[in-house]
Amino acid sequence: MEVAAGEPIRVQTLSQLTKPSQIPSQYIQPPETRPDPTPSPTTTKAIPSISLGSHRDVTLLRREIGEACRDWGAFHVTDHNVPIKLLNDMRNNGRSFFEKRGVEDKMKYSCDSNLPASEGYGSRMLVESNETVLDWRDYFDHHTRPVSRRNPLKWPETPSNYREVVAEYSDRMHALAQKLLCLISESLGLPSSCIEEAVGEFYQNITVSYYPPCPQPELTLGLQSHSDMGCITLLIQDDVGGLQVLKDGQWITVHPVSDAIVVILADQTEVITNGQYRSAIHRAITNANRARLSVATFHDPAKTMTISPVIHPPRYKQVNYGDYVSLWYTKGPDGKRNIDALQI
Ligand SMILES: O=C(O)CCC(=O)C(=O)O
Numbered sequence: 001m002e003v004a005a006g007e008p009i010r011v012q013t014l015s016q017l018t019k020p021s022q023i024p025s026q027y028i029q030p031p032e033t034r035p036d037p038t039p040s041p042t043t044t045k046a047i048p049s050i051s052l053g054s055h056r057d058v059t060l061l062r063r064e065i066g067e068a069c070r071d072w073g074a075f076h077v078t079d080h081n082v083p084i085k086l087l088n089d090m091r092n093n094g095r096s097f098f099e100k101r102g103v104e105d106k107m108k109y110s111c112d113s114n115l116p117a118s119e120g121y122g123s124r125m126l127v128e129s130n131e132t133v134l135d136w137r138d139y140f141d142h143h144t145r146p147v148s149r150r151n152p153l154k155w156p157e158t159p160s161n162y163r164e165v166v167a168e169y170s171d172r173m174h175a176l177a178q179k180l181l182c183l184i185s186e187s188l189g190l191p192s193s194c195i196e197e198a199v200g201e202f203y204q205n206i207t208v209s210y211y212p213p214c215p216q217p218e219l220t221l222g223l224q225s226h227s228d229m230g231c232i233t234l235l236i237q238d239d240v241g242g243l244q245v246l247k248d249g250q251w252i253t254v255h256p257v258s259d260a261i262v263v264i265l266a267d268q269t270e271v272i273t274n275g276q277y278r279s280a281i282h283r284a285i286t287n288a289n290r291a292r293l294s295v296a297t298f299h300d301p302a303k304t305m306t307i308s309p310v311i312h313p314p315r316y317k318q319v320n321y322g323d324y325v326s327l328w329y330t331k332g333p334d335g336k337r338n339i340d341a342l343q344i
């Protein structure tokens, strides 16, 4: 089965159509990028988990953050002060949009498929080309910061608190991102505000990803291997599991911890810290039985910002963030090829 070019078919629709047979060829990954069919039973490695509770000794906390950033670029935070009810409300918002509405109703919120990263309901991230393999994922992207970008009328109006929850979630994630960037700066012996000043005002997007059950999960990916382009991503997931982080050449599953938030360092933090901390390569795998939901909150520089290392001598070329984003959307992430090209 083939998906016609340009047709904004949603993966959820496909999942219903193809069950239980074969996925369309555009979703089949080449053998080298397919998920490992038999993950090694000896893989007990897990990303670090760090408590941010007020009882923590700050010197020790900085050291743990530094180690997690240096060794992994991804870690869980607990005791983060974001109400657990808000995390659950945000997950419920996502489930309600994808599972309680019919396709036609969802299509009212469709994003503009000709514009990269346009707000709303979509499936295809990259500019269309014959070479890219499609992801087994639908998403809903919300533009949330600066506050002037917020247009709640573009967000679903049900459940009745949907828009309120997104706005509060945005504010809480923003505050947590600021706190983490202070700690990350301090962990390198830099002034607390150093990374935030290098990034400037945050552009924040909240993307709810929905991965429908896939009849052939061994052939496809929910989201191909990539590092996030901006500065820092804060992610929550449901209890299904599917997020993986690449560590020393091995894909490590990030097991769901419902009250925790996953922190993922993105490319501009790698540039600003001059490679002391690397952005994490990650991907999402699918499964045949249960739909999976995640909510990723991205914190990025303005497209007009020029990002350069704050540590000298620089090992990365300075980059205009808008140019970096355009390249990513045209060429695709292909792991970390885009940021590797900036290394001096
Ligand atoms: O669904 C996930 O766990 C990963 C999402 C992600 O990496 C992204 O949206 O950039």
Ligand SMILES: [Fe+2]
Pocket: 226, 227, 228, 282
């Ligand atoms: Fe990501």
